[in-house]
Amino acid sequence: MNEFDNVIDRRGTGSTKWNKYRDRDVLPFWVADMDFRTPPFILEALHKRLDHGIFGYAQTPQALIDAVVQSLDAEFDWAVSPDWLVWLPGVVTGLNLACRAVGAPGDSVMMNVPVYYPFLDAPGHGGRSSIEVPLTLEDNRWVIDVRAMAAALGNRTRMFMLCNPQNPTGRIYQRDELVTLAQFCEKHDLLICSDEIHCGLRLDVDRPHIPIATLSQDIAARTITLMAPTKTYNTPGLGCAFAIIPDAALRRRFSDARAGLVSGIGPLAYVAATAAYQDPSDWLPRLCTYLRDNRDVLAACVNSLPGVSMARVEATYLGWIDVRPLQLVHPLEYFESFGLGFSDGAQFHGPGFIRFNFGCPRATLDEGLKRFERAVRAAQ
Secondary structure (H helix, E strand, O other), X not given: OOHHHOOOOOOOOOOXXXXXXXXXXXXXXXXXXXXXXXXXXXXXXXXXXXXXXXXXXXXXXXXXXXXXXXHHHHHHOOXXXXXXXXXXXXXXXXXXXXXXXXXXXXXXXXXXXXXXXXXXXXXXXXXXXEEEEEOEEEOOEEEOOHHHHHHHOOOOEEEEEEEOOOOOOOOOOOHHHHHHHHHHHHHOOOEXXXXXXXXXXXXXXXXXXXXXXXXXXXXXXXXXXXXXXXXXXXXXXXXXXXXEOOOHHHHHHHHHOOOOOOOOOXXXXXXXXXXXXXXXXXXXXXXXXXXXXXXXXXXHXXXXXXXXXEXXXXXXXXXXXXXXXXXXXXXXXXXXXXXXEOEEHHHHOOOOEEEEEOOOOHHHHHHHHHHHHHHHHHHO
């Protein structure tokens, strides 16, 4: 039995994912956390820290800083100075700080949609407006339409917010796409905030993740890169993230925006993050293999049914499923009536889609797909 096949009962643990449908026969495939146990080496590190018994205010451990720098060098050939790192309790915090640090109230921020919904709220929290440019579907992959971006650009647009790997579509943008995007940002003097939290969950081995800041020194100087181990190692409740900001002036503005708003990071979160970046095991490759198989099972089911479709998912554990041909008035409520809890595409500014989290044991996925097939056929 594969370790990822183990069905763990998360009810009664305060789980946001499972409590949403408490006392209802609805399987939750919505919020982006996985139903797999955190890897043993992280649990061991946490147990050791618990045995110490004191949990006061914490500073970023040097061991974590060293591990992150070494990981970025080994994984992406990216020589990052420790001074470039700004530690955060979560990537969403970084999105909001970026929108406060770049430009001024009344300026605008551009992004592609559909996108992880905190992107949509962050500009407004900082007194900025949003310019949303839809992704387009080409050759079964969601791609950036730079021409549409140029047409939508305003004279007070100051930043482009990138999500790569893309949530919810599962794209990994490749070098030629990133170069085109970078040239666009240079031409129009846009800074870049790049959420790359899912970069460890690559399902297509021929699709490397390329941090946009690694394209050139000039691009690095205009980029805020956001990363965290929490999605990859399934520790989202132990929030620990960081921004990589090579430019000193931009880093200072970003850090100043935290004043009075951002809390510190707890000692257990630091322990979990350190263990993740020091990962001595083959746990992550085995996880990605399992997720890849789950993706293939999901894609085969969805694309065999009339009225629904799913483009290829290259990374993450999230399927972006087009249910528009079913003409459902309220897709979320409809699927809940068949015992399925999804994320509504409208939340990501992609109405008529649902997001399916397949980061779960195969038995859970199989039951979910049986219900999904019944729901789709009943809607015909």
